[in-house]
Amino acid sequence: MNEDKLKRMGITFNGQVTINGPMFDIHDNQHVETHIHYTERGENETDADGETSENGPAGSASAEPAEPATFPATALDEIFHPALNVDSVKSALWDILGQRGEAGKGQMKSLKHWFIIHKVLEEIDWLTDRQDTSFIKWVEQVFGWPWNTRDFKSVLSPFKKEHSATWNADTCNDRNTGREYSALARYVRETFVTLSPTGKITDREPFMNLGSDGKPKYISHPANR
Numbered sequence: 001m002n003e004d005k006l007k008r009m010g011i012t013f014n015g016q017v018t019i020n021g022p023m024f025d026i027h028d029n030q031h032v033e034t035h036i037h038y039t040e041r042g043e044n045e046t047d048a049d050g051e052t053s054e055n056g057p058a059g060s061a062s063a064e065p066a067e068p069a070t071f072p073a074t075a076l077d078e079i080f081h082p083a084l085n086v087d088s089v090k091s092a093l094w095d096i097l098g099q100r101g102e103a104g105k106g107q108m109k110s111l112k113h114w115f116i117i118h119k120v121l122e123e124i125d126w127l128t129d130r131q132d133t134s135f136i137k138w139v140e141q142v143f144g145w146p147w148n149t150r151d152f153k154s155v156l157s158p159f160k161k162e163h164s165a166t167w168n169a170d171t172c173n174d175r176n177t178g179r180e181y182s183a184l185a186r187y188v189r190e191t192f193v194t195l196s197p198t199g200k201i202t203d204r205e206p207f208m209n210l211g212s213d214g215k216p217k218y219i220s221h222p223a224n225r
Helices: 003-008 075-079 086-097 111-123 132-142 157-161 175-192
Strands: 016-020 035-039 193-195 201-203
Touching: 075 132, 086 111, 086 175, 111 132, 111 157, 111 175, 175 193
Parallel strands: none
Antiparallel strands: 016 035, 193 201
16 A cells, blocks of 8 residues: 555555554553554564564564364363353453464453453353353463463452443543543453343354254343343
8 A cells, every 4th residue: 555545545655554442451550552554674683562573574464373163171160151152251251362472472451451350241241150260271271371470360350240231431440441441341241141131141043052943042141231
């Protein structure tokens, strides 16, 4: 795409094109913008966050690890509701957070992202186990867990006490943190279930096991949330 066309699209070209995206990086008391950027730089040149580029020719994209054909099965899969196709859930979680880093050593974002996922899955009754330690062990066995922490004690209290659907910029002292928690929680919820204006939850069929009649099973949810 040439410079004139970029300008017509409202994008300024000065050797770098920046496209802002959803802010899913969560840091207490710190505002971090997530963006996709293109920068002309040479081979093995260090970028802003200290990572070394191995792109080769300037502007070529580095390949990210491909999704595994299958995810590891574990006895802890039983913490999920039996109506669920857990392999489909694992694949969706991979897509939601995405593997990053050196191939084979992908990092599934941060503990706080996993707290949000755990919170939402509990709220929609997809998790039958209410202990976050079991969930963390499951994440470790399926995706890897790079942190020493084995619980969610470091997560700010208001996010633990309030339903994730009520989170907003005023949930904690840092408005950006509140917005980021809320945005990811909404994205996770909308990935797995449909929520009607009256609060009724309907499970999305791709994540359901099939019953003996060949139709998707569903989880019994309270009438309203």
